[in-house]
């Protein structure tokens with residue numbers, strides 16, 4: 509991957525994702541609607557897709573998969589191939605007296621749904637998205653625009669529901685709000701990032717904290733075979749959990765304070781949304797700091813600006829705490845850094 513398409517050096521991640529969608533994915537999936545790849549082949553493609561997305565977002569490879577789609581605001585690559593295949597089928601049905609149409613009529617009549625022929629696979633795809641049956645479309649082909657709209661809606665809705673449901677199975681994604689997830693709209697944590705290299709560099713820490721992949725002492729203790737003490741190495745007072753790190757750790761209090769007061773000022777200025785009537789009431793807790801979109805609707809009125817400001821402050825807070833923590837850990841004598 510080119511140096512620019514990497515979350516750590518330079519380009520804004522939302523712009524990177526856009527470039528990926530416009531220049532890379534069409535070439536990667538070129539002509540695949542004619543082949544309709546098998547499950548294993550699709551998985552290989554999907555793994556590659558997620559790997560690039562994780563690279564752009566600078567999150568570790570062990571991040572739970574649904575998080576990647578939710579943050580980037582994209583749906584699996586399989587959906588793209590399905591959309592193209594469905595479009596092609598409608599094109600065939602719209603022709604009169606073509607060889608393709610004759611083949612379609614013959615194959616649909618002869619082959620069972622579980623057969624390996626293209627038309628049988630297409631029948632399965634139509635069934636997945638609860639679209640009209642292949643015979644209906646053949647008899648009464650929809651117009652190009654109507655069909656495109658219908659397919660896009662059905663396919664997007666199916667995958668968004670699927671990814672949302674999957675995300676609930678991962679405990680690490682507890683703090684990631686998937687309710688605003690849609691195809692083509694990056695999560696506010698990403699969308700709020702400005703073009704300055706400084707702001708872009710702050711993003712990975714926040715994303716790691718949001719997706720449960722930030723290594724705190726308590727995670728290390730839970731996932732390591734060796735016995736590791738979960739106690740916070742910075743203050744030596746209590747187990748280093750997310751809450752302790754972001755809100756409680758005494759040694760980090762001084763670093764935390766300016767951002768918390770900035771947030772408190774913002775909270776006082778919050779108003780209920782005029783569009784959707786969400787109250788937009790912030791309570792300063794772990795959930796609202798990690799993902800402000802949980803409490804702010806982010807409608808396209810003043811709320812979007814409010815949400816982005818919250819994202820900006822919390823992103824700076826997470827980054828400052830991370831820097832301070834790292835600096836303190838670096839100064840620890842070796843025997844106290846066990847398990848780092």
Ligand SMILES: [Zn+2]
Nearest residue numbers: 740742743757
């Ligand atoms: Zn501490």
Ligand SMILES: [Zn+2]
Nearest residue numbers: 781807809811
């Ligand atoms: Zn609003």
Ligand SMILES: [Zn+2]
Nearest residue numbers: 781784805807
């Ligand atoms: Zn709203």
